[in-house]
Amino acid sequence: MIFYLLFVITIALLLLLLSMVWPPDSPWSPWWRTNKKTALKIIKLAKITEKDFIVDLGCGDGTALITAAKNKKAHGAGVEIDPFRVLIAKIRVLLGGVSDLIVIKRGNLFDQDISGSSLVIVYLIPKTLKRLKKKFFAELKPGTKVISYMYQIDFLPEVVRDEDSHVYVYLIPKKRTNTEKN
Numbered sequence: 001m002i003f004y005l006l007f008v009i010t011i012a013l014l015l016l017l018l019s020m021v022w023p024p025d026s027p028w029s030p031w032w033r034t035n036k037k038t039a040l041k042i043i044k045l046a047k048i049t050e051k052d053f054i055v056d057l058g059c060g061d062g063t064a065l066i067t068a069a070k071n072k073k074a075h076g077a078g079v080e081i082d083p084f085r086v087l088i089a090k091i092r093v094l095l096g097g098v099s100d101l102i103v104i105k106r107g108n109l110f111d112q113d114i115s116g117s118s119l120v121i122v123y124l125i126p127k128t129l130k131r132l133k134k135k136f137f138a139e140l141k142p143g144t145k146v147i148s149y150m151y152q153i154d155f156l157p158e159v160v161r162d163e164d165s166h167v168y169v170y171l172i173p174k175k176r177t178n179t180e181k182n
């Protein structure tokens, strides 16, 4: 019995350690998340208002969306591939009293229709951000803000940044330059 218990604890600890170094855009990476302080910074820098409809691609536990809904009454949708985090986000939306403003869906962010958003939030690794280029230009209207936490986006014009918080705000341009088309 003791041996069995020790075995389970060891496996659990190993999984916990592994999850800390797992790529941040993959499931089972619970330590890579936006905290409330950063979410407030995002709201301030991106000037989020109640008129905004935010899409959070890979929304995790939904902190950014929930904070924007609570503080600014912004509407939004989060898409998340990891069922466990979807469950956590849904519970937090419910407990936070913002279920009239925020919807959390389980799914692949590449399949999410983002055309109706005024603002997109991402906290994804550069490789995934690069893959989003086509989708951003195909679906987002000029003037849509894209906020990236932690990683910079090299294919969009930057509006403002907070280097200390690693928050970067971009804008979908009116006219695509040749670099943006490639």
Ligand SMILES: C[S@@+](CC[C@H](N)C(=O)[O-])C[C@H]1O[C@@H](n2cnc3c(N)ncnc32)[C@H](O)[C@@H]1O
Pocket: 024, 025, 026, 027, 028, 032, 033, 034, 035, 056, 057, 058, 059, 060, 061, 062, 063, 064, 079, 080, 081, 082, 085, 107, 108, 109, 110, 122, 123, 124, 149
């Ligand atoms: C670095 S975490 C950020 C989580 C959340 N946005 C935050 O800031 O707290 C990246 C999230 O993207 C999710 N993710 C990765 N690839 C995805 C995909 N293809 N579709 C949907 N979610 C995805 C992961 O499960 C993870 O929750």
